[in-house]
Amino acid sequence: xxxxxxxxxxxxxxxxxxxxxxxxxxxxxxxxxxxxxxxxxxxxxxxxxxxxxxxxxxxxxxxxxxxxxxxxxxxxxxxxxxxxxxxxxxxxxxxxxxxxxxxxxxxxxxxxxxxxxxxxxxxxxxxxxxxxxxxxxxxxxxxxxxxxxxxxxxxxxxxxxxxxxxxxxxxxxxxxxxxxxxxxxxxxxxxxxxxxxxxxxxxxxxxxxxxxxxxxxxxxxxxxxxxxxxxxxxxxxxxxxxxxxxxxxxxxxxxxxxxxxxxxxxxxxxxxxxxxxxxxxxxxxxxxxxxxxxxxxxxxxxxxxxxxxxxxxxxxxxxxxxxxxxxxxxxxxxxxxxxxxxxxxxxxxxxxxxxxxxxxxxxxxxxxxxxxxxxxx
Numbered sequence: 398x399x400x401x402x403x404x405x406x407x408x409x410x411x412x413x414x415x416x417x418x419x420x421x422x423x424x425x426x427x428x429x430x431x432x433x434x435x436x437x438x439x440x441x442x443x444x445x446x447x448x449x450x451x452x453x454x455x456x457x458x459x460x461x462x463x464x465x466x467x468x469x470x471x472x473x474x475x476x477x478x479x480x481x482x483x484x485x486x487x488x489x490x491x492x493x494x495x496x497x498x499x500x501x502x503x504x505x506x507x508x509x510x511x512x513x514x515x516x517x518x519x520x521x522x523x524x525x526x527x528x529x530x531x532x533x534x535x536x537x538x539x540x541x542x543x544x545x546x547x548x549x550x551x552x553x554x555x556x557x558x559x560x561x562x563x564x565x566x567x568x569x570x571x572x573x574x575x576x577x578x579x580x581x582x583x584x585x586x587x588x589x590x591x592x593x594x595x596x597x598x599x600x601x602x603x604x605x606x607x608x609x610x611x612x613x614x615x616x617x618x619x620x621x622x623x624x625x626x627x628x629x630x631x632x633x634x635x636x637x638x639x640x641x642x643x644x645x646x647x648x649x650x651x652x653x654x655x656x657x658x659x660x661x662x663x664x665x666x667x668x669x670x671x672x673x674x675x676x677x678x679x680x681x682x683x684x685x686x687x688x689x690x691x692x693x694x695x696x697x698x699x700x701x702x703x704x705x706x707x708x709x710x711x712x713x714x715x716x717x718x719x720x721x722x723x724x725x726x727x728x729x730x731x732x733x734x735x736x737x738x739x740x741x742x743x744x745x746x747x748x749x750x751x752x753x754x755x756x757x758x759x760x761x762x763x764x765x766x767x768x769x770x771x772x773x774x
Contacts, residue, residue, distance in 0.1 A: 458598035460626050462656065464682045464719055464737040465502055466751075467495040470728045472686035472720045473523025475499055476633065476658065478624065479506050481595025485514040486538065487622070487633055489527025493535040496527045500541050502736065512542045514592065514600060517549035518619040518635030520561050529563040539571040546592070547571065550618045551582035551608045581620040582608040591625075598626045603651075605637070606644035616661060617641040623654075629741055630654045632676055636661040642672040651675050655746060656739055659683040659709070663701025663718075673708055680715045680748070682737050686722040686730055687762050701757065703767055710770035716757040717750070733760060 461479040466472065473490020477499075484507040489499055503512075515538070517525050530537040538544075547568065555561045572578050584590045584602045592600040600622060607617040619635025632654045637645065638661065645651070657678035660667030662685035688699030701718060709716060718733040735752030748754070757763050758773045 458595035458626060459740065459742045460598055460624060460631070461506070462624070462631060462739040462741075463502070463506075464658065464684050464739075465499060466719050466732060466736055467491045468498040469495065470686050470722045470730050471523050472662075472684060472722075472730070473521075473526075474518070474635070474658075474662075474684045475527065476684075477503055477506070480598045480600075480624070483513045483594040484511065485516070485594070485600065486512050487516045488518055488524040488635070489538050490523040491526065492522065493526050493530040493532075496530050496535050496538060496541070499527055499538065503542075507542070510542055511545065512538075513545045514594075515544045515547045516620055516622060516633075517547070517564075518621075518633075519550045519615055520553040520555045520558075520564070520618070521615055521636065522560055524635065525564055526560065528567055529560050530567075531563060537567045539567045543574075544571050544576050547576050547578045548584060548602060548620060549578075549580060550620055551580035552611060552618050554611075554613075554615050580608070581605065594624075598624065601625055603645060604648040605641060606648065607641055612641070614638055614640075616667075621645055623651075626741055628652075631656040631739075631741070632678070633658045634660045634667075634672075636664075636667065638666050639669045639671070642667065642669050646671055646675055653677045654679070655741065656680045656682065659685075659701065659705065659716075663705040665702040665704035668705050668708060670708055673712060677712045678709070679713055680739065680746075681709055681713060681717070682739070683716065683718045683757070685718060686720040687718055687733060688722055688766075706757075706767055707770055710772045714756055714758055714773050717748075718757055718760075721760075721762055733757075733762070 458481050463477045465475040465477060467475055467490060469492060471491035474488040475490055476487040478485040478487070489496070517528060527538050553561060568578065581602055585604050585608060590602040594600055603621040603623060605621050612618065616636035616638050617640060619637045619641065621634045621637060623633070624631040630652050634642070634645065642660065654676045657676060659681050663683040683701050685700035687701065717737050719735065719737060720730050721733040722730045732752035734750045734755065736750070738749045740747050758769060
């Protein structure tokens with residue numbers, strides 16, 4: 398009897414030890430998962446198996462991102478995004494007469510006349526003129542679509558301009574018709590700055606210093622946002638300039654991105670190293686009208702600039718541009734890549750173009766007017 402009793406006691410001790418080990422492992426895993434401690438679990442995995450960092454998260458929601466040509470030499474910003482059944486519009490440049498071009502494109506994808514999210518980055522007409530239209534021929538986007546949620550800039554230096562006042566009037570009419578309106582500052586202060594778009598896809602309004610502080614440069618008021626699709630990310634910063642980009646990096650935990658809409662149309666003052674070194678984009682799309690012969694030779698600052706090219710070349714040669722201006726004075730322009738469409742699904746990335754798929758570095762315009770960086774040679 399004494400022997401049997403001793404044997405049972407040993408078994409209970411063993412069970413207790415196993416339970417303690419399980420609890421300790423569970424606690425360690427929880428601490429690792431929430432980032433309190435870093436445990437290299439990968440070293441315990443079989444050598445022929447991928448580590449967790451190597452596995453791309455599969456999401457069911459498809460994202461289509463379209464950078465539009467806008468029908469004139471000014472070629473501002475207008476980005477239409479389709480995520481599942483959700484329609485998103487970021488900006489509506491470049492002039493009020495661009496609205497028919499914009500609506501014609503959107504209507505191919507948005508069949509119910511509803512834009513679930515509209516983002517207006519800042520008060521420059523090449524970004525928001527399409528929301529301020531007043532005539533039948535050049536209606537406001539707000540007149541043509543039911544806009545459910547509108548997120549716009551918190552500050553502006555252009556409050557006395559006619560276009561700003563017209564924009565505010567059209568915005569108020571849309572709010573009166575039932576739209577929900579926030580400034581980017583409102584969204585960030587509320588703590589609810591992520592919006593579910595479809596299964597596994599979200600819109601995130603990033604934080605920015607100039608949502609709350611005045612700047613002498615209107616561009617720095619730009620609303621900055623990111624579309625997150627699992628571990629794939631797509632970044633939009635409007636015309637944010639160098640100082641704004643530096644604050645953006647400081648105030649947000651930015652990941653590497655699959656797609657970046659070039660800041661400020663590929664200017665020399667945006668898409669700076671402070672931002673690019675963090676996001677390391679794989680594809681960059683530039684919404685601009687590459688300057689005409691006489692304009693380009695007279696002004697090296699025409700978009701996309703050499704400074705922009707030099708900086709972005711460190712990370713990718715997959716740079717595409719919507720339009721080229723063949724005669725700036727007479728508003729003669731043609732497509733470089735045309736309307737640029739970027740699709741991300743669980744099966745991978747694909748792109749399509751209304752004109753051609755030539756990378757910027759391989760265009761005749763680039764060969765004539767820009768110096769090819771060594772990494773692109």
